[in-house]
Amino acid sequence: METNGYQNRKGSSRNRIFNQIREAGSVSASQLSYELQLSRPTVKKSLDELLEAGCIHENGYIGNTGGRRAGAYSVRADAKAAIGIDLTRNHITVIIADLCGNLVYEKRVHRPFALEDAYLRYLGELVEEAILAKQIPREAVLGVGIVVPGLITEDHREIFYGKILDFTGLTVDEIGKYIPCACRLYNDADAGGYAEISQRRDVTDAFYISLSNNIGGSILIDHKVYKGEGPRSGEVGHMTIIPGGRECYCGQKGCFETYCNAAILADMFQGNLEMFFERLQDNDADCAGVWREYLYYLSIAVNNVRMLFDCKVILGGYVGAHMEPYLDELKELAAARNTFESDADYLEVCRVKKDALALGGALPFIHELWRGI
Ligand SMILES: [Zn+2]
Structure with a gap:
């Protein structure tokens, strides 16, 4: 029998039934009994438990089963929620994901990061505002995932490398001081990769490259982030x-970061990346030259990743979201470097183009509930 990846290890009937309802959208007791090969009394008992817990509801009738109408069950999407906050140098994005994992609220504001009380207080206000806007009872919020450009300890409680925003050592308790829910920290590229792989049924393993103002990567194996020993995979x-190349903020020289961060493109137009891609479309010669160089360096990194993991390579982040029209050109460059393959069809553009990072901060809470229910 096909599993959906979120059934708990014990494979309890209740858990299997919940996930079956969630995947089907709307399903009757007899369908559940048939599809999961469970007896009618077992299905009934589990449905009663899930109804009691408020996680599902009976939402009318579907189809005709032998002249008798069958009651259909659906997940009560608003029964639980998780919040994701994406912090960057200049912006804050807050999203809410519902019990089905759908994005139901989004707010992005311009607010430069500052390690001061007013900023932290503002984070709390943004969360309060989101909860109020969706009228979510406080106890229905499973947690808040705070996504940052930094490396996070395994317990999600501390930033142990945070040169980009100069916040190394900052803890979740400090950053979430005014947030009225349980918080965790997540690395930005991992959150983006997790949001992306969560949407994919056809792909279980991938390497996600986040091409934003900084470059990050995430190793995704069996729909989970592989963190390594550091944890800094x-x-x-x-x-x-490029050995001895451009200076990186990390102190080294020639890092991929210094050749393919989004700011290289955006800075040609006072930080306006959209403008860069508009001009590129209009065949602006300066933009075309910079872009050619960008794709050249990117193809080196992409091919290196392919050599190492032999899995799909997904391009995300600000530049990834604009990559579609140029993907064939990049594939050609990458394929030309490849020892074993004549094409680079392993290369893909991200599907989650909006709020991927904030979403990736919220989804782990939702998925834990799917597994544990
Ligand atoms: Zn570096």
Whole structure:
């Protein structure tokens, strides 16, 4: 029988039934009994438990089963929620994901990061505002995932490398001081990769490269982030692309980060990346030259990743979201470097183009509930 990846290890009937309802959208007791090969009394008992817990509801009738109408069950999407906050140098994004994992609230504000009380207080206000807007009872919030450009300890409680925003050592208790729910920290590229792989049924393993103002990477195996011993796996931004090359903020030279961060493109237009891609579309010669160089360096990194993992390579982040029209050109460059393959069809553009990072901060809470229910 096909499993959906979120059934708990014990494989309890209740858990299997919940996930079956969630995947089907709407399903009757007799369908559940048939599809999961469970007796009718077992299905009934589990449905009663899930109804009691408020996680599902009976939402009318579907189809005709032998002249008798069958009651259909659906997940009560608003029964639980998780919040994701994406912090960058200049912006804050807050999202809410419902019990089905759908994005139901989004707010992005311009607010430069500052390690001061007013900023932290503002984070709390943004969360309060989101909860109020969706009228979510406080106890229905499973947790808040705070996504940052930094490396996070295994327990999600401390930033142990945070040079980008100069916040090394900052703890979740400090950053979430005014947030009225349980918080965890997540690395930005991992959150983006997790959001992406969560949407994919066809792919279980991938390497996600986040091409934003900084470059990050995430190793995704069996729909989970592989963190390594550090835990600092996937940091492709600091692979050496050019020995002795451009200086990186990390103190090294020639890092991939210094050749393919989004700011290289955006800074041609006072930080406006959209403008860069508009001009590129209009065949602006300066943009075309910079872009050619960008793709050249990117193809080196992409091929290195392919050599190492032999899995799909997914391009995300600000630049990844604009990559579609140029993917064939990048594939050609990457394929030309490949020892074993004549094409680079392993290369893909991210599907989650909006709020991927914030979403990736919220989804782990939702998925834990799917597994544990
Ligand atoms: Zn570096």
